[in-house]
């Protein structure tokens with residue numbers, strides 16, 4: 001999709017990767033709606049790109065419904081919706097249910113709710129683009145965080161399902177799966193995870209450039225870090241060997257105190 005003159009909405013657009021995507025889409029000619037739970041952040045980004053800011057908490061279906069209604073009334077039909085807002089928490093099965101539910105709502109259900117409100121109209125128009133930001137953690141795993149690994153796998157699965165089910169009716173879907181990116185999410189991570197991902201981390205602008213190129217090429221799987229393709233290949237080719245390799249990596253992390 002060529003973004004010139006298109007209406008694009010980006011959740012979590014007030015900071016990090018989302019803010020960079022907003023700036024890159026605007027530079028490509030899109031009319032960008034920047035939405036975030038952090039309204040001040042959204043307004044800052046929107047004012048720099050002549051965009052529109054909205055406050056949306058993507059963990060609430062009602063917020064997503066009213067966002068889409070507002071944008072369609074005030075800006076126009078949505079050509080591209082980028083579900084980028086996401087959170088990370090550490091832990092395994094001991095993580096309290098309330099925390100599991102919150103990360104499931106933000107990292108997965110927000111994508112489901114956006115599709116629920118947008119897809120019928122996109123199918124009627126015979127066009128529309130959903131860009132869902134997952135993570136390399138959704139293709140391989142996330143050391144130290146079961147809730148993040150699980151919700152990102154689910155986000156990848158949902159994006160695949162949408163592409164398979166509606167692709168022949170004009171809906172385009174991309175799923176973005178970066179490894180480490182230099183944002184507040186990485187800064188706030190366990191220092192051992194930062195040490196692991198830091199050396200290969202990309203800037204948010206580099207990720208946004210990869211997203212724009214992927215959207216222009218209408219590519220399903222957008223991998224800003226090309227090495228992730230090889231990680232996935234190794235996992236599928238020999239899952240037991242891949243698990244042993246990841247166990248060794250986990251042990252190395254455990255030895256760093």
Ligand SMILES: NC(=O)c1ccc[n+]([C@@H]2O[C@H](COP(=O)([O-])OP(=O)(O)OC[C@H]3O[C@@H](n4cnc5c(N)ncnc54)[C@H](O)[C@@H]3O)[C@@H](O)[C@H]2O)c1
Nearest residue numbers: 012015016017037057058084085086135180181183184185
């Ligand atoms: N940073 C990384 O290393 C990395 C790697 C792979 C994937 N990702 C994914 O990229 C996406 C963006 O992450 P980031 O690194 O820019 O993080 P970030 O923390 O810098 O930005 C996330 C943005 O989402 C917003 N947000 C959080 N909860 C929200 C909610 N309930 N409703 C609306 N907005 C909300 C925050 O206010 C913030 O502006 C996430 O989905 C994340 O999982 C990040």
